[in-house]
Amino acid sequence: MKQRIQEELKNIEATYGVKILYAVESGSRAWGFPSQDSDYDVRFIYVHQKDWYLSIDEKRDVIELPINDLLDISGWELTKTLRLFRKSNPPLLEWLSSGMVYYEAYSLAENMRKLKLRAFSPVSCMYHYLNMASGNFRHYLEREQVKVKKYFYVLRPILACRWIENHQTVPPIEFPVLLEELVEDGPLKTEIGYLLDRKKKGEEFLLEPKNPIIHDFIEKELERLKPAAKSFKISREDLTPELDKLFRETLDEVWA
Known part of the structure; x- marks a missing residue:
């Protein structure tokens, strides 16, 4: 190719x-x-x-x-x-x-x-990823049935925001790198890893009920990151x- x-x-x-x-x-x-x-x-x-x-x-x-x-x-x-x-x-x-x-x-x-x-610029990149995550969440995940692949359109920018918040450097482009460093071992990481495997196997378009663990994490992080983005100095x-x-x-x- x-x-x-x-x-x-x-x-x-x-x-x-x-x-x-x-x-x-x-x-x-x-x-x-x-x-x-x-x-x-x-x-x-x-x-x-x-x-x-x-x-x-x-x-x-x-x-x-x-x-x-x-x-x-x-x-x-x-x-x-x-x-x-x-x-x-x-x-x-x-x-x-x-x-x-x-x-x-x-x-x-x-x-x-x-x-x-x-x-x-940490502030401009933070707002870019935060707006991307918020928009994709409203568009794809605020419904009872969601597609597997749409979670990653929200999770990746959220983790990019976390990276910027922690390191104030350009976030890695690879989602597995972000996941490994920014999400501690536990139920959330397990659920995300499970969805990642399913997406790679071609199950990305399946419609299914919202994943409560991932959904709860996304909602809380979107709320938490909004004031965090405002804390960066624009320089x-x-x-x-x-x-x-x-x-x-x-x-x-x-x-x-």
Whole structure:
């Protein structure tokens, strides 16, 4: 599959006249809980040729391929990427932490990783994950019958919040790592592990009554984390000069 994904990336370069700098898995496969029929969520960073940037008009800064049953591929243009990086965009920080790298060329991704801790904002990431967990809880779990896979759309961001609260660093992307460190041994961890095994076996779409142990944990954590998120000080280093320099250096490196 990696070879097919790389072929798709080469086709994108040829079709759009761009260079892809970095491409990773960003979905359940990277999060550590794929099922047997999970698709591949490929996200990439790309750069246009220098002349593309010499225009007063705004241009489309994303590339999205039609989604099929197996592949979901989309990417962000370099300046969009760096602006979002400056804002401590959590999905982008996850891309840089993904253990499933399909393609990496030139020095951009490594240079961004070196700046990652300085770009990271605990408060903005905390609110991102908290809002994700709250929204997914309302949408998927506030009903009598729920699907197995939907628990993880709430549990993963909750544990990411816990990580930020405890460490004030970028949370690991892998759910099993978060689970092992942040949930103590006991009934809750056992129930989550049981659901994780079932999801991996393909039982993710089964509708069943709410799990009271997990449901109780989620409700209490959502309430507890709301004031915790407000306790972080909003402070962020301005990386604009360094990111401007990184943008220019990347252009020169790619299109020398």
